[in-house]
Amino acid sequence: xxxxxxxxxxxxxxxxxxxxxxxxxxxxxxxxxxxxxxxxxxxxxxxxxxxxxxxxxxxxxxxxxxxxxxxxxxxxxxxxxxxxxxxxxxxxxxxxxxxxxxxxxxxxxxxxxxxxxxxxxxxxxxxxxxxxxxxxxxxxxxxxxxxxxxxxxxxxxxxxxxxxxxxxxxxxxxxxxxxxxxxxxxxxxxxxxxxxxxxxxxxxxxxxxxxxxxxxxxxxxxxxxxxxxxxxxxxxxxxxxxxxxxxxxxxxxxxxxxxxxxxxxxxxxxxxxxxxxxxxxxxxxxxxxxxxxxxxxxxxxxxxxxxxxxxxxxxxxxxxxxxxxxxxxxxxxxxxxxxxxxxxxxxxxxxxxxxxxxxxxxxxxxxxxxxxxxxxxxxxxxxxxxxxxxxxxxxxxxxxxxxxxxxxxxxxxxxxxxxxxxxxxxxxxx
Numbered sequence: 001x002x003x004x005x006x007x008x009x010x011x012x013x014x015x016x017x018x019x020x021x022x023x024x025x026x027x028x029x030x031x032x033x034x035x036x037x038x039x040x041x042x043x044x045x046x047x048x049x050x051x052x053x054x055x056x057x058x059x060x061x062x063x064x065x066x067x068x069x070x071x072x073x074x075x076x077x078x079x080x081x082x083x084x085x086x087x088x089x090x091x092x093x094x095x096x097x098x099x100x101x102x103x104x105x106x107x108x109x110x111x112x113x114x115x116x117x118x119x120x121x122x123x124x125x126x127x128x129x130x131x132x133x134x135x136x137x138x139x140x141x142x143x144x145x146x147x148x149x150x151x152x153x154x155x156x157x158x159x160x161x162x163x164x165x166x167x168x169x170x171x172x173x174x175x176x177x178x179x180x181x182x183x184x185x186x187x188x189x190x191x192x193x194x195x196x197x198x199x200x201x202x203x204x205x206x207x208x209x210x211x212x213x214x215x216x217x218x219x220x221x222x223x224x225x226x227x228x229x230x231x232x233x234x235x236x237x238x239x240x241x242x243x244x245x246x247x248x249x250x251x252x253x254x255x256x257x258x259x260x261x262x263x264x265x266x267x268x269x270x271x272x273x274x275x276x277x278x279x280x281x282x283x284x285x286x287x288x289x290x291x292x293x294x295x296x297x298x299x300x301x302x303x304x305x306x307x308x309x310x311x312x313x314x315x316x317x318x319x320x321x322x323x324x325x326x327x328x329x330x331x332x333x334x335x336x337x338x339x340x341x342x343x344x345x346x347x348x349x350x351x352x353x354x355x356x357x358x359x360x361x362x363x364x365x366x367x368x369x370x371x372x373x374x375x376x377x378x379x380x381x382x383x384x385x386x387x388x389x390x391x392x393x394x395x396x397x398x399x400x401x402x403x404x405x406x407x408x409x410x411x412x413x414x415x416x417x418x419x420x421x422x423x424x425x426x427x428x429x430x
Contacts, residue, residue: 037075038104038160040068044080045109045120052113056145060120063149064107066189067167070413071388072406073160095130103127118142122152124159133159146191166384170428171391172206172215173402177420183217185232190415205424209252212428216250216259227261240278249293253300260294260303271305284322297340304328304338304347315349317364328366337380341387348381348390359392372409382427393423
């Protein structure tokens with residue numbers, strides 16, 4: 001994690017015979033009939049210095065395979081160097097054999113380890129058209145191994161779908177592994193865990209700034225639920241809303257200029273916006289009910305929030321200035337935790353049902369209400385920046401943990417690895 005800023009990504013220098021192949025990502029020409037996923041083989045990268053005894057090749061291919069299989073767009077499979085010549089070029093790739101094995105795409109790579117330094121090269125091939133689609137070289141240390149693999153998985157998604165993947169992003173959440181509710185951050189797949197807060201108090205509801213460099217969260221470290229801000233890579237926690245009463249469920253606006261939150265400084269909990277430094281509070285709701293959990297639409301024009309103005313918590317939507325309030329959820333007696341998808345086409349939320357909560361998605365016009373989870377009790381959905389995945393907390397298996405699933409509810413996979421309950425995930429931008 002601490003080496004992220006030192007990762008160097010450069011275009012792969014192609015061998016002389018391959019300069020005609022453009023290493024810039026382009027639209028993939030492979031087609032699959034119907035809704036069949038593209039099949040991709042990930043050949044275990046070749047170690048250029050076997051005497052080093054390093055076995056990073058298997059981990060590199062496993063990371064890429066996990067990423068792409070979770071995307072839902074590609075069916076990835078790791079394979080040994082069965083069909084390959086000693087090299088890694090276009091001319092040395094046995095396309096007929098890979099095609100006969102049923103693969104549309106192929107990833108080949110090689111790496112070298114010298115002390116703590118790691119160099120990795122990847123190439124993505126279109127098997128059917130016998131064409132190299134993109135290539136990358138990564139230079140860093142062995143600590144960067146997983147990040148290199150995640151980065152190339154992002155590139156593969158860019159080539160195949162036209163949109164970069166979410167695999168170099170992070171998830172922040174509330175962890176009780178220390179005995180207190182502290183904010184921690186991890187890679188999206190659960191690796192490289194780093195604890196952010198260490199104040200021994202109750203810390204809740206993290207949210208990433210749009211540039212991914214800061215988080216806001218509510219902390220009781222001073223006795224009152226106040227809203228704090230901090231950069232990810234320093235320890236300074238700056239209070240930005242410490243008004244009397246509640247300062248909770250803060251959410252950044254898409255442009256980072258404002259924060260929506262719930263304040264109770266005037267009595268009951270209402271939705272406000274404040275400037276990013278905590279100044280200029282503007283009250284948006286005026287109602288004797290309890291109103292919390294504001295979340296912005298991607299274009300910043302609307303805010304979804306939770307209100308019990310009808311007797312039980314339901315999801316409502318209003319304009320960003322507080323006007324045109326309308327009820328969104330009409331099914332279920334208790335609906336909370338709204339999160340707007342990055343493309344603006346869905347709102348994920350949690351509904352209380354028999355045995356606990358379940359994750360649903362609904363269209364912003366109130367149609368298409370769809371249940372995604374059914375095992376255990378599941379809350380606090382959070383979208384990946386490309387909208388393909390959802391993180392959520394789930395009480396299944398005897399402990400509350402962070403899970404990730406595809407946007408249709410498939411592929412539910414636990415990613416948090418630490419002991420103690422884990423909840424309230426927030427997903428960073430790219």
